[in-house]
Structures are given as structure tokens and as C-alpha cells.
Amino acid sequence: MRVELFDEPIALFNLDGEILATQDRCTHGDWSLADGFLENGVIECTLHWGKFCVRTGKVKAPPACAALTVYPVKVEGNDVYVDFESGKVND
């Protein structure tokens, strides 16, 4: 799902119960990754079919070539906390 709280919207993913967060904007075509297809931990953008690993943010398919920013996530009960200060790009 897409969450818009700050300047940069983030996408939250649920991988069999594990919650992960990345920047929502595709690094290739400025499009919401939350609209994409999630399969085996890889999100595919609907616009030009670039793919990213939602755990590491790394590119899995062109035409994307820049990795996503990934954010640490902590889950407490029903609340999801995302550490926006510690977002990082794994090159």
C-alpha cells in the first residue's frame, strides 16, 4: 500500500506477514510501485515493467537502473513504524 505522510511517499509490502518499506516512486518512470505486481519479494512497476527487490531495493529488471531507498520497519502489535531517518540505498 501507498502511504503519503511526508514529501516522499512510501510503499509498504506484506511478504507472508513480514512488513517491508521502500520509496513508492519508481526510480525509472515516476509511478506508484504500490500499483505494481508483487511476486516472490519482487515488485514490478506497471508502467514499464521495471522490477525491484523490496527487501534490498536493488534493481531486478530493466529499464529501471537505480535502486530504491529502503526503510527499516518495526511492527508492534497492529502498528507499523517506519524509520524515515535511516532510509538507505543499496548500490
Added chain:
Amino acid sequence: MTTAKTKTRLNIGHEPKAFEKKNVWNVEEITALLDEENGTLDPRIYSDQDLYELEQERVFGRSWIMLGHEAHVPKAGDFLTAYMGEDPVILVRQKDRSLKVFLNQCPHRGMRICRTDGGNAKSFTCSYHGWAYDIGGNLVNVPYESEAFCEDFNKAEWGPGQARVETYKGLIFANWDKNAPNLREYLGDATFYMDHMLDRTEAGTEVISGMQKWVIPCNWKFAAEQFCSDMYHAGTVSHLSGIEAGLPEGMELSDAKIPTVGYQFRAKWGGHGTGFYVGEPGMLVAIMGPKIAKYWTEGEAAARAERRLGSAERARQLMVQHMTVFPTCSFLPGINTVRTWQPRGPNETEIWAFTVVDADAPDEIKEEYRRQTLRTFSAGGVFEQDDGENWVEIQAVLRGHQARKRRLNIQMGKGRSAADNPHYPGSIGYVYNEEAARGLYHQWIRMMTEPDWDTLGPK
């Protein structure tokens, strides 16, 4: 010295002032194709390539064309690809529940934007260079836009053309012409007869999933005309073997009595037509089986239809109704097949057919409609074969010069219909009739010759 940069207006398409297509047929020649007074029709309307090309602009570019049912696209992002004449379009349900229809052509190099029959989409991306559109048809992404395109490139100017979209009781229609009357006005007195299938219950109709598509080598007007006007073929010879072969168990051919009472309707304006028998449910039993005949004529669903339509006759006793909404939306209330006749050149038609059912009908009835419409009116349907066989043979005959030279007879019921029936609106005549066909061709000729809706519109 500096020269002021003058910005020339970008020429993206245009609003034609008059007909675009170069006319090798003049108005008098087209008008002469139908002689309503004497009841003759020039067969070149089915075979001439130049008339066919005029039709694309003048008939399919300006009429309300049926594309599907609301139940085909229930959720945001649900889409169907369809056609308006030969123009491919995408029909998409928007997030605010509205519907959009836009040309399935990328304005960059002309490629199809969407290449599948239907589904659910978050966006559409051209598979040639990746120009991407949102579900409303707005261009949202152009690869290498800042690096490769000129400064005055404006994405807002480069979306595909949008058509108008309106619905009538579940059926979705689209029209390219901003000056055309709205759909209700266009349908006029035809809605009274459409309701026999579309408005039997407050739940409305839904579709049995799937759209059947097949191609037959004949002009679309044979099919549109028959559904508009031709009960004659059903009451004479075309379908007799089909009826005999499919008789339900225990039913004799003599039980499938062909009624002698029935009416035909020609719309006051617009080329729409319908016809039906009254009474004698044997024909419906023979075509659709006893379960559906019973559902249509007896029991709670029939009683509800009677209350909604305000008439026991209209709800329970109209049998084997055929209907065309000009130009290409045809259906059979009771049998509940709905289809469009998609032109593919003067000699070919692609038929797109689906089945509607009362949304609150029992599952058993829905399943029976699925089975029976497959058996009767579908790509492999027994009655569909009978109809197609005739249309395709006529088209083959029209390859001959002598065959195209001689005008055809379209005289049946001439001068016998009148607009004074207390129960049925429009011009009403006997069920075996070609008045509705003359109405369809009359409208076709008006659309082919009159340049704008100032004169074309319903008065």
C-alpha cells in the same frame, strides 16, 4: 537584433467542418440506393468499398455504438478493448465509477496502446516505445522525455481521442460526435422495447461471463437488418431444421406452433426496429427449453416483470422478440443473446456476443441461459448457423455483376404500419414486415448524406 519566437499552433487532429472522406458517391446517388416508396434497395450497399469507407466516418463516427455491459467492468481499472466501426477503443471503469472510452492508438507512432481483450489495469503502456497512460487515457510518462523531446512538448496534448460514454440499463454505448443527441434521445421510443429484456427486475441484468467473438464473410447490414426487422425467416423456413433437431424431450413439432399474431415496430426516428409474436409460448420452449420458457412466462420473476412493465402481454406473452438499435446493437429478449456486428470491410463482419440474465435470477436459470444460448445463438449455435449461412451466401452471390445490378425487393408491409396503436409506441405493423428494415436503411442513408446533427437529430 532579436527575432521574437513565434509559437505556431500545434496541429493535433482537427474538427472537420464538413465530411472528410472524398465522396465518389454524390448525395443523389446515395439517396437513390433505397426507394422507400416503391420498396426497392440497391444491393451495392452491401458490397461497395467506397460506400463502406464513407460508412466508417458518417455512420460509425457519429452513432451511439454499444460496447458491452456494465457488469463486464465492475471495478476501478476493469477494462475491455472494443471497436467503434473499425476504430479500436479501450473502455475503462474509473475510480469514481464513471466510464471512459478512448482510442486504442498511441498518438506517438500509432501503435495499439492495449493489446489484450480485457482485464484490470493500473495503467496502459504502449509496447513500442513505452509511452504510458493512466486509466483515464491521460499520457503520464514518456521515456527520455527531458533528454530527448523538445522544450514545448506537452504531455497533456498527446493523449488519445476520447469518446462520449453513456449507458442504458446496463448497456454501455459510446459516440465520437460531440454534437450527437444524448443516448436517451437517440434511443427514443426504442427503450420501451429494450426494457422487455433489460428492466424485468429492479436488480437489473448481469452478464454471463465471457464474450464470444467470431468472423463471418458478409456485410454487417445483413445481420443488423435481420435482427431489426426479419421475423419472416423464422416463420418460414430458415430455422425449421434447427427447431426440429433441438426439440425438448416429449415435445412434438406440432407443439412448437408458430404464432400468427405479432407486431413489428419501426422507431419514429433513428432506424431502430423490433418485432415479436404474441402468445403461443411453444416457439420459446422449442428454442430455449421448458425451464426458461417457464421462467419467462410464469412464476414470481414473470409476475415482477409484469408489474415493472405494467403489462402482462409485454412481460409474459411476447415471444421470440428480435431487435436492433441502429446501427449495430442487436439482441433477442427472452433468448437474451446480445451482440454487436463489427464491420471488417464490406465483405466481413466480426460478431461479438454475450448473454444477459436477470441479476436476481436463480443460479439454475442463469446456468440454463448459458447452456441454451450456447446451443442456439453463439459461434456454434444451431440458429446462428442458419442465419449466417444465408448472409454469407448472399454476400458470395453479390460478387457477380448481374447480381449487383438488379435492385432487391424490400416491399413487405409497405403502407400498412401506423403510429396509432394504443399499447405500442412507434410505427406498428404486422409481425411479417420490412417496415423496420426500411427504417434502418432510411436512417443509414440520412447519416450517409446529411453533414450535421442540425438536420439529423430527432425532431
